[in-house]
Amino acid sequence: MSNSELTWILLAIASAASLTGLLIVRRRTLALRPIPAYVVLQESAADAVESDNQIHFSMGSVAPGQASTISALTAAEIIYRLGERLAISPRPPLITFSDPLTLPLAQDTLRRAYEFRQKMQYYRSSAAAWYPQGPRALAYAAGAASLSADVDAHSNVLLGRFGIELALFGESSLRHEQVLIAHSDLPEGQAIAYVQADQVLLGEELYVGPAYMKGRPLEIGGVLAQDVLRWAVILGILIAALQAL
Template sequence: MTITSLSGLGIVALFLLLMLLFAFTGQKKSRLPLRPIPAFKRLWRTIGLAVEDGTRLHLSVGRGAVNAPESASAFVGLRMVQRIMRTVSISDRHPIVTSGDGALNILSRDTLQASYKAMGQAGQYRPSAGRLTGPTPFSFASGVMSVIADEEVSANVLIGHFGPEVALILEAGDRKNNLTLAGSDHLPGQAVLYAAAQEPLIGEEVYAGGAYLQAGNAHTASLQAQDVLRWLVILVILGGAVLHFLGLGNLIPIG
């Protein structure tokens, strides 16, 4: 194996060890405060208003295939669905979860059903609450637009794999004066969200949703591990710059 491959494996192993460390230590002491992200604060307020007004939340986990790299953001979205369900369970109108992949739709329905069972409301679950709106980018967006227009939705939470077609979804939300919190792992989708979404989540903020919604100790541990690795990367970059400045760049192994 090359040095690059070994370095990659080392980083993954270090990240897992840090996650385990912070997960165990976090159970024994109070958690450190998280960096404020206004989008999540506004989301909590909107969820409360939706419950009071009797309107519905729409959550979408995108169209990423579960056997592909983009599934990571979709799983974050599913975890957020599970957490939000604890809060809106008393609402007259339960959330709708949309997706653009068949397997992801099955997972969405399973997440909803498990959430209702955990709250002792198994009879409230309806399979139609998890919807496959379309298998292609624009058919998916078209189906989501119909949900926003016809289901008395007051807020949209879009966390998953979205491309430029997300602009159509944002437009549908704006027409209904809905709050839209959205994040994507796809760069073209992020560009659209940054320009058009009311509350865009950029970069790693997409994967921080579980921690900010208090979905579990593992999510907070993951953020802390990311912070440690970020500082390590910064130190490595600065160290490399210093070595090159001193004419010792040949000491850095490459390959």
């Protein structure tokens, strides 16, 4: 079986599972398994509004149009859902990233959230800050963590693509007593997030985020699709292993 045939099959299974999930969700309420990071994330947003503090979101090096497009869109959607809640405060959340392609996405995400709340007077396009990165992202991480500390952010929420530079965010969060919620779609960033973060989102947990925050039926159906695909992959691996014996 060629790679393209395999991809079509995977897409067909994912589409069928998503639509089946959508139909199930429309008929009955699905109980999603709890992910502590999303509980803390929503609590942090509420705390930030009550204490008149900002939340710092960092998207790392994800960017629309690159291999990380889907991670960028999902991170933006999660920021939007939280941004809707934060928009009642005059202090807009801070969004940092290292790819210039993410600048319009981040600014538009914030703008939509403030427009939804009809609080455009609080919206600042400069709340989305681009930190150009060099050969590695360490300078970006140091700069963004420092900015987060300067504005006395309540928490640092890292959603997207981070390597070892995630350790600098962790160090700064610890030093300034900020809550750190972290995810990375790179294994090295994920490992550091596990060690340093107060709450960590593992691998595919980022992509179900919208479903956990006022999720629409199709998003909750997507969680079901992800589970179906996971079991399909597990079965595939087991069958391949048995055949190899």
